[in-house]
Amino acid sequence: MGAGRRPRTVGRRHRRFEGAPHAGARPGTGAGRGRHRHRHLAPTPGRPARPAQLRSGSVQFTRTLPRELVHRAAVAEVFLTDAERRGEDEVLLAAQLPRRHAFYHDTRGDRSRRDPMLLLEACRQGIFVVAHRYLGVPLGHKFLLRAVEFDVPDPAALDGDDPSTEAVIATRIEQRFHGRAGTTGLRLGFDMTIGAREALMARIDYSWMPPRAWARLRAGQRGAFGLPEVPVALPGPRAEPALVGRHDPANAVISAPRTAQDGTHTARLIADTDHPTLYDHWVDHVPGMLELEAFRQLALTAAVDAGTLRTPTALMVGLAARFCCFAEMDLPLECRIAPVLPGTDIECGLYQRGALAAEARVRLADPGTAGLSGALAAPAARGAG
Numbered sequence: 001m002g003a004g005r006r007p008r009t010v011g012r013r014h015r016r017f018e019g020a021p022h023a024g025a026r027p028g029t030g031a032g033r034g035r036h037r038h039r040h041l042a043p044t045p046g047r048p049a050r051p052a053q054l055r056s057g058s059v060q061f062t063r064t065l066p067r068e069l070v071h072r073a074a075v076a077e078v079f080l081t082d083a084e085r086r087g088e089d090e091v092l093l094a095a096q097l098p099r100r101h102a103f104y105h106d107t108r109g110d111r112s113r114r115d116p117m118l119l120l121e122a123c124r125q126g127i128f129v130v131a132h133r134y135l136g137v138p139l140g141h142k143f144l145l146r147a148v149e150f151d152v153p154d155p156a157a158l159d160g161d162d163p164s165t166e167a168v169i170a171t172r173i174e175q176r177f178h179g180r181a182g183t184t185g186l187r188l189g190f191d192m193t194i195g196a197r198e199a200l201m202a203r204i205d206y207s208w209m210p211p212r213a214w215a216r217l218r219a220g221q222r223g224a225f226g227l228p229e230v231p232v233a234l235p236g237p238r239a240e241p242a243l244v245g246r247h248d249p250a251n252a253v254i255s256a257p258r259t260a261q262d263g264t265h266t267a268r269l270i271a272d273t274d275h276p277t278l279y280d281h282w283v284d285h286v287p288g289m290l291e292l293e294a295f296r297q298l299a300l301t302a303a304v305d306a307g308t309l310r311t312p313t314a315l316m317v318g319l320a321a322r323f324c325c326f327a328e329m330d331l332p333l334e335c336r337i338a339p340v341l342p343g344t345d346i347e348c349g350l351y352q353r354g355a356l357a358a359e360a361r362v363r364l365a366d367p368g369t370a371g372l373s374g375a376l377a378a379p380a381a382r383g384a385g
Contacts, residue, residue, distance in 0.1 A: 059084050059093075059094035060081060061096050063081060064078040064080065064096075065078060065080045065081060068139060069128060069133065069139075070125035070126075070129060071125070071128050071281075073280050073281035074276065077276075077277060077280050079097060079121065079125060080093055080125050080126065081096050083130075088173075089174075090172050091134060091171040092169070092170060093122075093168070094166070094167070094168055095169060095192075096165050096167075097114065097118060097122065097194075098118075099163075101118065102248070103276075103278070106247055107247075108242065108245050108246065108247065108311070108313055109245065109311070109313030110160055110313075114157070114160070114194075115315070116150065116152055116158065116200060116316055117293070117296070117316065119167070119200040119202075120148070120200065120319075121289065122167065122169065122192070123169060123190040123200070124145075124148075124289070126169060127143070127186070127206050130171065130173070130186065130188060131186070137208055138210075141208045141209060141211070142209055142211060142214035143207070144185075145206050145288040146205035146207060146322070146323060147204070147321065147323065148203070148319065148320075149202065149319060149320040150200055150202035150318070151200070151201050151317070151318050152199070152317035153201055154198050155315075155365055156197060157195075157197035162194070162197075164195040167193065168192070169190050169191065170190070170191040170193075171188055171189070172188065172189045173186055174186075174187045174189045174203070175187040177207060184207050185205070185207025186206060187204070187205045188203065189201075189203050190202040190203070190204070218284060218285075218326075221326055225331065225353075227331070232330055233271040233273050234329065234330055234331070237255055238256075238270050239252045239254050239256045239257065239301070240252070240256070242312075243256070243257075244297040244301060245297075245300055245311070250275060252297065253270055253271075253293050253294050253297060254269060254294050255270060257305075259305060263306065263338075263340070264338060264339060265298055265302040265336070265337040266337075267294075267301075267334075268333060269294045269327075269333040269334075269335050271286050271329040271333075273329070278290045284329075285326045285327060285329060286333065288323055291350055291358050292360065294335045294350065295321070295337075295348040295350070295362060297312075298335050298337050299316075299337055303340050306339070308340055309366060314364040314365055316362055316364055317365040318345070318361075318363030319363070321360035321361075323357070323358045324356050324357055324358060324359070325355070327350065327352055327357045327358065331352055332352070333351070333357065334352070335348065335349070336349045336350075345361040346361065346363070346364065348362060
């Protein structure tokens, strides 16, 4: 699988988060997705490999990197401030995290806590920096997100009592993927520290292609479904924001969940192309980060319904996801959660026209209790999920 070192466990207090099983791959960055030919782009089970520890040195936090470099349209959505190459396979990234963000801090829990999905987004922006700035990939190329996994090794690093907004992300190229045109993709390992605490470890597999190849790919795929060239997102009623732990109705990305007799939970993914974060710029499909958010929201509701979580305000502290194919925004997308059981990861799937579009395993931590709860702990008085 990966070229990096064997992933290590989270530590004495936490069990290792097992990644999603190998089974193909998928796209989903801000530039798009599709089926691919790489065979080793699924997450390696276990904790993401840790990049070499790099001191911050001369990286700066006074201004953001160019928005086009990180594939963002709004400057407010750019979190990276600097990048410095430290070796053939090592890059040091700097990020300034917002104290309040309309999407990542919209929670009915403690708004001062750091959302791991915000930290993941900072890492995701780094995949473009490494490709464009250090591998010479042209800015016009399209990117495919294949697999994502992350782990929060120290939940205290998410505590809002620490006012730090500056993060340093040690980044390492763990594997290069090759095609006829040379290098066509990477596996990157990320180790983010905030202050003196290790806040997030992540791994992202991704690839890229020229615009013409992208246009042919998308035209062929949409044509096979009988879809027009330009998609129009399907409308649909959203779940009540309180049900998914949100205040703003626009931040609810699933429909009202349904529960089957066997405990399976399902909901439709709602793609809102006017969302300023999830659709920061136009893409012709459902972005991967939106799919991950749908998994999170349905996992929260399922855990509450199963009694392993008290409220839908838990943090997602572990994730292993793979993307299998494009998810079209103008065809129904069904998100499914397997029955939530104490002591197990929450298994998620996204289906379109009966086919698996993406899958993930999620771990939640109840912010109102010490340590992990929910899916990884028995539903004691504190709840879990």
